[in-house]
Amino acid sequence: MQRIVRTDVLFATLNSSARKVNSELNRACPPHLANMFATLREGSDGHMEWWTPLGGQAIALADLEAEQKAQFLTLLEQRKQSLLAFAEHLDGEQDHESANAIRWIMRDTDFTKVYSVDNQPVIVGWHRYIVEKPAVAPKTPVAPIAPAATTAALKKRRLWPWLILLLLLLAAALLAGWLWQSKAPLFSNEAVASAGNSSGLTRYACSAKENQAVPDFVTVFDTSGSMNLNINATAADEEWWFGRQVESEIDFARQTRIFSAPTREDVAKQAYGQMLSNLHPDIDTRLVTFNGCAALVDHGVFTAKQRPELMATLMDTPADQGTPLAASLRHAAARVDGVDKEAIIILFIDGEDGCGENVCALSRQIAQQQPRLKINVVDVSGNGLSSCAAELTGGRIYSSQDIAQIDDFFVQAAAELANSSCE
Numbered sequence: 001m002q003r004i005v006r007t008d009v010l011f012a013t014l015n016s017s018a019r020k021v022n023s024e025l026n027r028a029c030p031p032h033l034a035n036m037f038a039t040l041r042e043g044s045d046g047h048m049e050w051w052t053p054l055g056g057q058a059i060a061l062a063d064l065e066a067e068q069k070a071q072f073l074t075l076l077e078q079r080k081q082s083l084l085a086f087a088e089h090l091d092g093e094q095d096h097e098s099a100n101a102i103r104w105i106m107r108d109t110d111f112t113k114v115y116s117v118d119n120q121p122v123i124v125g126w127h128r129y130i131v132e133k134p135a136v137a138p139k140t141p142v143a144p145i146a147p148a149a150t151t152a153a154l155k156k157r158r159l160w161p162w163l164i165l166l167l168l169l170l171a172a173a174l175l176a177g178w179l180w181q182s183k184a185p186l187f188s189n190e191a192v193a194s195a196g197n198s199s200g201l202t203r204y205a206c207s208a209k210e211n212q213a214v215p216d217f218v219t220v221f222d223t224s225g226s227m228n229l230n231i232n233a234t235a236a237d238e239e240w241w242f243g244r245q246v247e248s249e250i251d252f253a254r255q256t257r258i259f260s261a262p263t264r265e266d267v268a269k270q271a272y273g274q275m276l277s278n279l280h281p282d283i284d285t286r287l288v289t290f291n292g293c294a295a296l297v298d299h300g301v302f303t304a305k306q307r308p309e310l311m312a313t314l315m316d317t318p319a320d321q322g323t324p325l326a327a328s329l330r331h332a333a334a335r336v337d338g339v340d341k342e343a344i345i346i347l348f349i350d351g352e353d354g355c356g357e358n359v360c361a362l363s364r365q366i367a368q369q370q371p372r373l374k375i376n377v378v379d380v381s382g383n384g385l386s387s388c389a390a391e392l393t394g395g396r397i398y399s400s401q402d403i404a405q406i407d408d409f410f411v412q413a414a415a416e417l418a419n420s421s422c423e
Helices: 016-028 066-092 096-106 159-182 235-242 252-259 264-278 304-315 325-333 359-369 388-393 403-413
Strands: 002-010 039-042 047-052 058-060 114-117 120-123 216-221 285-290 296-302 343-349 373-379 397-399
Touching: 002 058, 016 039, 016 096, 066 096, 066 114, 066 120, 216 264, 216 325, 235 252, 264 304, 264 403, 285 304, 285 325, 296 304, 296 325, 325 343, 325 359, 359 373, 359 388, 373 388, 373 403, 397 403
Parallel strands: 216 285, 216 343, 343 373, 373 397
Antiparallel strands: 002 047, 039 047, 058 114, 114 120, 285 296
16 A cells, blocks of 8 residues: 555544445445545544555646546546446445445546556545445446446345355364364365475474474465455356456446455465464464566564564555566575475465466476475465466465365464474
């Protein structure tokens, strides 16, 4: 997140409706539409600030060059029409509150409050349009949407789907427990990991060697846009969504399914926290995330005492843009030993590199130059992509979409560093 602008308005003066608009939009809209509206935050001095998860410099509309401004205004109008069309769809889904909020903040645009961030429109100051418990806003006629216009991906999270999901999860947990007791195979897409594919490292907590060097440990967590997909989204769903050429005709039912909760990001972050809670207290953890193909983010090294801070950092990191997997792996490998002492990198991913690099070639090079560096892969898409990183370095592969398994997989991926019994 980055701050766009700070204001002289006290955050405490905002009404309750304005404060909850961001959460409503994030619940109902896909990121590229929800991100049109900057996020309200309270600054350290109590004043209101406007923030965005988008990267890149924030440029006021008035400061754009003439050609850039014309292109930007066209995109802004397309996004506005998409939002209004989406509000109509939400009405059809009986989600009138979200539809009404969208219409209220889109009924006028103050161009002095519009910024270009990473070439995407972001509006600040929209709070002045929000009234406490507004009546139904007038419906603005929706103009035909140009083929290039982006239409919303539905992320509805209404009460009944959540109740059904909870019941299904409970049933799955009971079934998993029964199957575990009977020693029957758990699911058809079990982890590709096996005892024969062990990393070969001695479990740190159980080592008989005195003064053993503490292994280096890096986690690379995928924060690309595809992590916003539902945990059960298929490769075909992903190809359909990211491969669309004409977006004027949208299959809302399919979008509803593939963007509904729980998302890959939700499941992976929960499982990451489970892994942290099992680590030996001597183990420091470096966290690397993505920020599009042009950059990655190294959040630094966290000690055992700083693990709550580490988890908070991860939870505050949004999933968006591309997948610089190879660049992140190269960065991580450069920050561990892997020659004179052991090192482990865990890739928490949902696919392969999306930025034009070859992860397999890089992993082969790492294996040659850092023979004591092992890469374990946890793939929450269930597609088993980028498994070569583990295969070439003697690491382990875990690939599944099942929520009951993924928590366990994250813990297994860091087994050599766990603070557990040595029996």
